[in-house]
Amino acid sequence: MANKWREHPKLCDRFHPESPDDVQVLVHDGGPRLTDRAPELVWVRVTGADGDLFTGQVLNRPDHLATVSEGAEIQFVAPDGGEYLLLVTQKYLRERPEWLVEACDQCGLSELFDAPSDLMRVVFPDMPDGFRTGMFTAYCGCCGGCQMVRHKDFKLDVEENITAAPQIEPGSLVKKTPGRSKKWWEFWK
Numbered sequence: 757m758a759n760k761w762r763e764h765p766k767l768c769d770r771f772h773p774e775s776p777d778d779v780q781v782l783v784h785d786g787g788p789r790l791t792d793r794a795p796e797l798v799w800v801r802v803t804g805a806d807g808d809l810f811t812g813q814v815l816n817r818p819d820h821l822a823t824v825s826e827g828a829e830i831q832f833v834a835p836d837g838g839e840y841l842l843l844v845t846q847k848y849l850r851e852r853p854e855w856l857v858e859a860c861d862q863c864g865l866s867e868l869f870d871a872p873s874d875l876m877r878v879v880f881p882d883m884p885d886g887f888r889t890g891m892f893t894a895y896c897g898c899c900g901g902c903q904m905v906r907h908k909d910f911k912l913d914v915e916e917n918i919t920a921a922p923q924i925e926p927g928s929l930v931k932k933t934p935g936r937s938k939k940w941w942e943f944w945k
C-alpha cells in the first residue's frame with residue numbers, strides 16, 4: 757500500500773488535516789548537556805516507515821539549529837512517553853537498544869536527545885576512553901527534567917544495597933562474588 761505510514765498507530769492521529777503525510781517533529785542539535793540551542797518543532801513530510809522508525813523531509817527552516825536544515829531528510833520516532841515525535845540520530849539508534857531510559861520526572865519523555873556514549877563523556881569527563889558506566893542521569897531535552905539511564909545488563913538491587921552500603925568501612929576491601937555486578941554507588945565515583 758502506498759503511504760502505509762498514514763495508518764501507523766503511532767502516527768495516524770498526528771497528520772495535518774490538509775496534508776496527510778505531514779507531521780510535527782521535535783528536531784534538535786542534542787540535549788542540554790551537549791548544546792545550548794533549544795529544540796524546535798517543525799513540520800516533516802513522512803517518506804518512509806520501518807517498524808516504529810520513520811523517515812521524512814523537513815519542510816520548515818529551523819531558526820537556529822546547526823544540524824537540521826530545511827529539506828533535510830531526518831529519522832524520527834514516536835516516544836512511548838512524551839508529547840512530540842522526536843528526531844533521532846544513527847548513533848542514538850545504534851546505542852539505544854542497550855539502555856533503559858526512565859521517563860522524565862516532569863514531562864514523561866522516554867527517549868534521550870543524545871547517544872548514551874556522548875552523554876557519558878560529559879557526565880564523567882575525567883574517565884578514560886572506553887569507560888562505561890551502568891547508570892547515569894540525563895536532563896530531558898524537552899523540559900530539563902531528570903531522566904535516569906541504566907544499562908540493560910546493570911542490576912539495580914536497591915533493597916540489598918541500601919542495607920549493605922553503610923556497613924563498609926572506608927578503605928576496606930569490598931569482596932565481590934564471581935559474576936556479581938557493581939553496587940549502584942560504585943558507578944558514581
Ligand SMILES: [Zn+2]
Pocket residue numbers: 860861862863864865896897898899900901902
Ligand atoms: Zn521532560
